[in-house]
Amino acid sequence: MKYYLGIDLGSTTSKAVIIDENEKLCGRGITNTRANYEVAAEIAKQQAIYNTRFTLLKEKFLKNLLHSSEFQKFFNDLENTFQYIQFKDRWDKLKIEMMKQVSTLFFTEKEKLKNILQNILNELDGELKHKYFNENLGAKNQFFRDIVSEVYNQKLETTDKQYFEPLMNCFDKSINFVENEYVDYNFEDVLLQSIDILQDHYEYLLSKDLDEINTDFRTELEILSGNYKEWKEDVLSHIKNISNQNIVIANMVGTGYGRALLPFPQDCIRSEILCHAFGAHFIFPNTRTVLDIGGQDTKAIQVDKYGMVTSFHMNDRCAAGCGRYLGYIANEFGFSLNELGPMTLQANRETNICSTCTVFAGAEVRELLNMGEKKEDILAGLHKAIVSRAMSLIARSGGVFNEFTFTGGVARNQAIVKYVSEFVRKNYGEDIKINIHTDSIFMGSLGGALFAKRNLNVSLNSKPEKIKN
Amino acid sequence: MNKPEVKKDKSMILQKEMIAKQFQDLATAKEKGKKIVYTFVPGNLSELIHAFDMIPVYPEINALQSGMRKKSGSFIKDAEKIGYSEDICTYVKCDIGMMLNGNIGPYGEKIPPPDLLLLSYTGCFTFMKWFENLERLYPGVPVVMIHTPYQEAGKITPEMVEYMVKQLRDDVIPAMEKVSGVKYNEDKLKQILSYARETQELIHQIFETPKNIPSPIDAYFAGVYYIGPINTGFRGTPEAVEYYKLLLEEINERIKLGLGPVTPEGEMSEEKFRLVVEGPPNWTSFREFWKLFYDMGAVIVASSYTKVGGLYDLGFRHNPEKPLESLAEYCMNCYTNFNLPQRIEILKKYITDFKADGFLIHSIKSCNSFSAGQLGMMRKIEHDLGIPVGFIESDLVDPRYFSYSNIKNRLESFFQMLSQRKMLVNQ
Numbered sequence: 001m002k003y004y005l006g007i008d009l010g011s012t013t014s015k016a017v018i019i020d021e022n023e024k025l026c027g028r029g030i031t032n033t034r035a036n037y038e039v040a041a042e043i044a045k046q047q048a049i050y051n052t053r054f055t056l057l058k059e060k061f062l063k064n065l066l067h068s069s070e071f072q073k074f075f076n077d078l079e080n081t082f083q084y085i086q087f088k089d090r091w092d093k094l095k096i097e098m099m100k101q102v103s104t105l106f107f108t109e110k111e112k113l114k115n116i117l118q119n120i121l122n123e124l125d126g127e128l129k130h131k132y133f134n135e136n137l138g139a140k141n142q143f144f145r146d147i148v149s150e151v152y153n154q155k156l157e158t159t160d161k162q163y164f165e166p167l168m169n170c171f172d173k174s175i176n177f178v179e180n181e182y183v184d185y186n187f188e189d190v191l192l193q194s195i196d197i198l199q200d201h202y203e204y205l206l207s208k209d210l211d212e213i214n215t216d217f218r219t220e221l222e223i224l225s226g227n228y229k230e231w232k233e234d235v236l237s238h239i240k241n242i243s244n245q246n247i248v249i250a251n252m253v254g255t256g257y258g259r260a261l262l263p264f265p266q267d268c269i270r271s272e273i274l275c276h277a278f279g280a281h282f283i284f285p286n287t288r289t290v291l292d293i294g295g296q297d298t299k300a301i302q303v304d305k306y307g308m309v310t311s312f313h314m315n316d317r318c319a320a321g322c323g324r325y326l327g328y329i330a331n332e333f334g335f336s337l338n339e340l341g342p343m344t345l346q347a348n349r350e351t352n353i354c355s356t357c358t359v360f361a362g363a364e365v366r367e368l369l370n371m372g373e374k375k376e377d378i379l380a381g382l383h384k385a386i387v388s389r390a391m392s393l394i395a396r397s398g399g400v401f402n403e404f405t406f407t408g409g410v411a412r413n414q415a416i417v418k419y420v421s422e423f424v425r426k427n428y429g430e431d432i433k434i435n436i437h438t439d440s441i442f443m444g445s446l447g448g449a450l451f452a453k454r455n456l457n458v459s460l461n462s463k464p465e466k467i468k469n
Numbered sequence: 470m471n472k473p474e475v476k477k478d479k480s481m482i483l484q485k486e487m488i489a490k491q492f493q494d495l496a497t498a499k500e501k502g503k504k505i506v507y508t509f510v511p512g513n514l515s516e517l518i519h520a521f522d523m524i525p526v527y528p529e530i531n532a533l534q535s536g537m538r539k540k541s542g543s544f545i546k547d548a549e550k551i552g553y554s555e556d557i558c559t560y561v562k563c564d565i566g567m568m569l570n571g572n573i574g575p576y577g578e579k580i581p582p583p584d585l586l587l588l589s590y591t592g593c594f595t596f597m598k599w600f601e602n603l604e605r606l607y608p609g610v611p612v613v614m615i616h617t618p619y620q621e622a623g624k625i626t627p628e629m630v631e632y633m634v635k636q637l638r639d640d641v642i643p644a645m646e647k648v649s650g651v652k653y654n655e656d657k658l659k660q661i662l663s664y665a666r667e668t669q670e671l672i673h674q675i676f677e678t679p680k681n682i683p684s685p686i687d688a689y690f691a692g693v694y695y696i697g698p699i700n701t702g703f704r705g706t707p708e709a710v711e712y713y714k715l716l717l718e719e720i721n722e723r724i725k726l727g728l729g730p731v732t733p734e735g736e737m738s739e740e741k742f743r744l745v746v747e748g749p750p751n752w753t754s755f756r757e758f759w760k761l762f763y764d765m766g767a768v769i770v771a772s773s774y775t776k777v778g779g780l781y782d783l784g785f786r787h788n789p790e791k792p793l794e795s796l797a798e799y800c801m802n803c804y805t806n807f808n809l810p811q812r813i814e815i816l817k818k819y820i821t822d823f824k825a826d827g828f829l830i831h832s833i834k835s836c837n838s839f840s841a842g843q844l845g846m847m848r849k850i851e852h853d854l855g856i857p858v859g860f861i862e863s864d865l866v867d868p869r870y871f872s873y874s875n876i877k878n879r880l881e882s883f884f885q886m887l888s889q890r891k892m893l894v895n896q
Contacts, residue, residue, distance in 0.1 A: 271882035308893060309886045311851060311858050316875060398848055
């Protein structure tokens with residue numbers, strides 16, 4: 001089997017998708033885009049390859065076991081633990097680096113500061129593990145920096161104010177170094193470790209009294225009382241096979257904001273406009289208009305029935321309608337990006353936001369808060385403002401044609417989705433079909449992978465009768 | 470792309486000499502007792518100006534030349550310092566800034582002050598305001614503004630011509646006689662117009678040559694050099710006739726040899742895309758802008774901008790037999806005086822006749838006469854012809870508004886879109 005890779009180096013996140021020669025999506029990988037694009041691309045690709053191996057592993061069990069919910073649970077646990085091990089490795093490096101940094105700081109009570117940091121890190125050790133195993137952290141957030149900075153910041157808030165500055169400093173100086181390091185893990189080793197950790201975890205659960213255990217663990221207990229041991233043997237027998245299987249990347253295509261920096265030959269670089277459109281059209285073949293809102297770009301794209309772009313419009317000069325705007329706003333309010341959507345959906349009305357500039361909107365938000373406006377309503381106003389910017393871009397590109405597909409990282413925000421749907425239906429008709437895929441952030445890399453595959457054998461299904469849709 | 474063995478054609482050298490000499494002549498004009506008329510390229514009355522032995526100066530040409538020589542940025546800032554807003558046409562601000570700095574022209578010679586301010590095209594409202602401002606900067610200089618009717622109904626009627634001729638007879642000619650001290654001589658004007666007619670026929674043939682595949686010339690980036698002489702006062706002179714004959718010969722030679730256009734880095738070896746472009750180019754990063762196209766093998770086979778001085782392809786020629794009537798018609802025949810449906814038809818004809826693969830708009834942030842309606846035009850053209858379209862935006866001579874990476878990003882996507890389309894068509 002041959003595989004094809006698409007990498008989308010966005011301004012905020014880097015995504016990778018692997019498809020097989022039947023154009024089946026096999027693996028996805030995502031990571032923060034760092035200052036170092038090459039590392040970001042490598043990590044995204046690595047994650048996509050691991051994900052592909054998991055897909056292959058799952059396929060092995062598909063016939064007999066996968067339909068059982070206990071097995072699904074076991075498999076998800078396995079994938080989460082696999083992620084946790086990689087996370088833990090990076091986290092351990094970060095701890096070492098931070099302890100190194102704290103020794104270099106100029107601070108009068110340095111020993112005390114060291115102790116405080118050591119305590120914080122020790123506490124976080126347990127907390128992070130708990131979050132991974134009991135709160136499904138790996139599935140909620142794949143970004144190392146986001147995860148650790150969130151928990152670390154929470155710790156600092158409860159620490160004496162005089163230590164805040166040096167402790168923050170210590171984190172800032174260490175995170176880049178750790179984040180930008182690429183580590184090549186051995187799939188088999190990490191997977192076997194995961195199985196051991198899981199076994200310990202399950203046995204720990206078994207040793208507890210039923211009363212002490214949260215109902216959430218009931219499934220796990222069912223696994224343990226059921227066929228777990230048998231599966232484990234089965235899994236082990238396949239792991240070797242899958243781990244040694246060579247995932248041959250026959251061709252790859254890079255796209256996105258940082259595509260020029262990818263170490264790819266010129267003909268393996270595609271514009272993100274074409275890739276997003278192609279990916280969206282592949283998933284929803286009736287797509288005619290694509291709206292993609294990414295970190296810095298908003299793109300309104302019109303495609304024909306072959307998924308070929310006929311025209312497009314992008315934001316010029318200003319990124320106020322993009323994902324970074326949301327990031328900035330989340331910062332202003334002190335929320336994480338993930339909380340923004342749900343919080344906004346609680347609004348009763350939308351406060352009118354006048355500023356078309358991200359930075360000015362920040363000042364306006366503070367003013368509105370002072371005037372007693374509710375957070376949720378202000379957020380709703382901001383979300384609406386972003387969407388209305390995107391809508392004006394759509395209008396410039398020629399409007400919305402049925403079907404309409406919304407892609408990009410911002411499509412993960414439910415409040416944005418709500419306003420986009422409202423605006424589209426209001427302006428272009430109630431019967432416009434709106435498509436949003438859970439993997440919408442991967443559309444660009446999927447398009448890239450498809451280009452990589454079809455480039456070898458250019459086949460566009462059927463012959464066009466006429467160029468127009 | 471063949472590597473830079475850049476040979477300069479004879480016509481290129483001649484063109485450069487002509488323009489440079491023109492600025493030298495301007496520097497010594499006052500000593501020689503010549504009168505200076507400031508006027509604009511669209512709908513200009515250069516033949517009439519020459520008939521009174523006066524020399525025309527085109528402020529927007531000075532501005533674009535300053536832009537190409539990287540001087541416009543500081544001129545614009547100087548104009549903004551005295552209160553010109555960010556949104557005003559950057560040609561105006563560049564010109565005002567140049568004046569504030571001693572009116573030293575792009576070639577380093579001083580541009581003489583005007584003896585007459587002649588506005589012969591009112592389709593651009595900014596032109597009027599521009600001269601009102603110049604009037605204040607040069608107190609006492611006579612101003613003549615003639616009202617050019619817009620082709621609202623899509624045609625020039627006999628009444629419109631009559632209205633224009635009346636203004637020429639009653640306002641323009643008397644003012645010119647007064648300023649120059651020369652009597653209006655219709656025979657002299659007729660002679661000049663016959664040269665103009667010859668020049669127009671030649672340049673028309675030149676801009677028809679991109680119908681060849683491959684196109685022997687780039688009708689936008691190289692085109693702006695070709696239109697230099699005809700638009701900057703040489704129309705109606707024997708020198709212009711000579712230059713365009715030479716240029717046409719060279720181009721015909723290229724066609725015979727099957728050669729593509731000449732770029733600043735030598736000859737283009739493979740013509741991958743044929744484009745029609747609407748809107749003026751960017752002048753401050755002209756070379757980088759051009760390079761983005763020729764690096765991709767894109768040739769511009771026709772453009773509206775190279776027709777700002779006259780749409781000779783639509784059949785207009787100055788007529789020595791009806792001198793004032795044809796001057797009047799010329800004024801009303803400039804590209805931006807055509808209504809939007811007419812412009813759409815012109816562009817569609819270019820796309821079809823020149824077998825273009827794509828249509829691109831380069832929109833100018835500070836130019837209303839060009840930019841207004843462009844998106845609508847694009848939609849209509851896309852709809853009617855099913856041709857891939859693209860839209861990029863920068864400015865004429867304000868370097869702050871040329872974002873290289875943004876434009877490159879959009880052009881890359883545009884070209885990839887075109888090649889996809891070609892692939893599809895070829896299947």
